[in-house]
Amino acid sequence: MVSRVSPRLPSKSNPDDAFAALVALAGRAGVGITRVVHRTDKAIVATGTRAGRPVVAKLLISDDPYWVSRRAHELDVYARFASDPPPVRVPELLWADDRLTVLTNVPGRRLHDERHLTRDISHAKVQLVLDTLEALTQWAPDPALPEPIDYHGRIHGEFAAQLLDDAERATLHTLVDRIGPDRVTAHGDALPANLLIDEDRCALVDWEHSGRYLPGHDLALLYTVGAAASPTLATAITDRVAAGGITTEYTMNLVLLVCREIRIHDSLPLGAAPAHRMSTLRDLHIRLRQQLRPASR
Incomplete structure (x- = not known):
């Protein structure tokens, strides 16, 4: 996993700009975005590929301190998974910066x-x-x-x-x-x-x-x-x-x-x-x- 600082995001009030930011930031992580699967005023979630592997890319677009702290906690949990795997199926963290998270795309509906x-x-x-x-x-x-x-x-x-x-x-x-x-x-x-x-x-x-x-x-x-x-x-x-x-x-x-x-x-x-x-x-x-x-x- 490589960790860098993302550039400043455009206003989340413009969905097209937010999607463009997702595509650009994902590209820095080696991810090609295929489609958006979920969008809220907090984050955009999309599927894509990285080195031929299916992945999920999540872009935090909210500056709310609560959601920023929740994402930091989630990244810490993914690090725990790597060192102390849980007895359940979970995604693997592949890449993260201060806005973008790239995870393995876990099979299932x-x-x-x-x-x-x-x-x-x-x-x-x-x-x-x-x-x-x-x-x-x-x-x-x-x-x-x-x-x-x-x-x-x-x-x-x-x-x-x-x-x-x-x-x-x-x-x-x-x-x-x-x-x-x-x-x-x-x-x-x-x-x-x-x-x-x-x-x-x-x-x-x-x-x-x-x-x-x-x-x-x-x-x-x-x-x-x-x-x-x-x-x-x-x-x-x-x-x-x-x-x-x-x-x-x-x-x-x-x-x-x-x-x-x-x-x-x-x-x-x-x-x-x-x-x-x-x-x-x-x-x-x-x-x-x-x-x-x-x-x-």
Whole structure:
């Protein structure tokens, strides 16, 4: 991997200029861009080739310190992969500067292209995904990955957003203290688009939120965005949680992630998400709040 400083990027408000910058910077890394596969106000992601090898090129176009720090963390994780490989399939870092990241193009198709599942997932695929996420929890690199979530802080935040009341806030604080320092490695952003299925293998991509979380974090996120459309997934996750003895930790993660998902959807423009999705999230939110009192006993 070669590391250099990128020239100043053009305004991200002009997509053509941003794409031209991607092509130019990728060329410096020996990458020929073939097509853009994803574009946001944060980054442009494209496929290409480098020395005849399929690659993915990601260009950070945001100057937001949060996303700059998340990318720095992701690069550190890729370096960890090289020295201490995880027990799951991941991309290999080939090249990086302060804006551009070039990775191997891992074979596979996304579990789903949208943030939320819109159809049921087969039992075989569900088990493959959950086996992969479970295997990741056994990866313990040294030194340990950071803890991205301050659980007490997140509880305060959801209370301030009026998604938890006083009693629920107190219950969650008590549960965090009762659980103690137990944390496991998690991807942190196990959305369907970050899970690539290739026959009997599942790869995980986009590691900017990875770290050590309360057990069940990745399962809780996948449940939040997938359970309503996939009863097969919902049942399998519930069974895994019970078998693993992590019901309290999982519930903690699920409550906070559902609260966050409601806030995300509240901020979307009218019509940007299906009308039924918010009602589904609200129903799940109500059921979880009802579970908090018995969970604290």
